[in-house]
Amino acid sequence: xxxxxxxxxxxxxxxxxxxxxxxxxxxxxxxxxxxxxxxxxxxxxxxxxxxxxxxxxxxxxxxxxxxxxxxxxxxxxxxxxxxxxxxxxxxxxxxxxxxxxxxxxxxxxxxxxxxxxxxxxxxxxxxxxxxxxxxxxxxxxxxxxxxxxxxxxxxxxxxxxxxxxxxxxxxxxxxxxxxxxxxxxxxxxxxxxxxxxxxxxxxxxxxxxxxxxxxxxxx
Numbered sequence: 001x002x003x004x005x006x007x008x009x010x011x012x013x014x015x016x017x018x019x020x021x022x023x024x025x026x027x028x029x030x031x032x033x034x035x036x037x038x039x040x041x042x043x044x045x046x047x048x049x050x051x052x053x054x055x056x057x058x059x060x061x062x063x064x065x066x067x068x069x070x071x072x073x074x075x076x077x078x079x080x081x082x083x084x085x086x087x088x089x090x091x092x093x094x095x096x097x098x099x100x101x102x103x104x105x106x107x108x109x110x111x112x113x114x115x116x117x118x119x120x121x122x123x124x125x126x127x128x129x130x131x132x133x134x135x136x137x138x139x140x141x142x143x144x145x146x147x148x149x150x151x152x153x154x155x156x157x158x159x160x161x162x163x164x165x166x167x168x169x170x171x172x173x174x175x176x177x178x179x180x181x182x183x184x185x186x187x188x189x190x191x192x193x194x195x196x197x198x199x200x201x202x203x204x205x206x207x208x209x210x211x212x213x214x215x216x217x218x219x
Contacts, residue, residue, distance in 0.1 A: 014048055141200050148170075
């Protein structure tokens with residue numbers, strides 16, 4: 001029963017109404033023992049997400065993941081996979097993307113500067129990139145959770161990475177990662193003007209801050 005559910009979950013065909021059963025399956029598949037008092041039961045309500053194809057195998061699973069990555073990022077290249085802990089090897093994903101490109105479903109080319117290797121993108125993502133390129137910088141700061149797929153600091157941008165932890169926050173200004181809040185510590189990711197630094201600190205903490213964006217800020 002557990003093995004069958006594991007295969008169905010991995011294929012993206014079933015889902016549970018809670019996380020307890022999923023955690024139990026993950027622990028069993030990795031060989032990690034359950035801790036004292038930890039629920040290890042796979043009991044719960046499991047539902048079919050979609051009708052399984054006649055011959056659903058490894059190739060179909062890779063294609064499902066390849067399409068999911070395109071929907072998540074818009075543009076996919078090898079370095080983007082640094083954020084994906086369970087991604088298929090790039091050679092397998094690239095094979096799927098080349099096939100989709102040959103069908104005319106996606107585009108291949110050089111869409112993001114500074115990225116080596118092949119890049120593949122959805123048509124609407126390319127149009128969005130062109131629109132952004134024509135838009136003048138607005139200078140506003142935007143904060144996101146470090147667990148958000150938008151946390152590509154140090155991956156597609158220069159500088160240090162920020163751990164993908166939900167409690168951490170990252171602030172962008174015109175697409176450039178400015179600073180990160182990790183626990184009570186705020187650190188700068190690049191040099192900016194004092195006014196922008198102050199705005200970044202205020203966006204991260206939710207209160208007025210000086211232009212210093214490195215140091216302990218408390219809660």
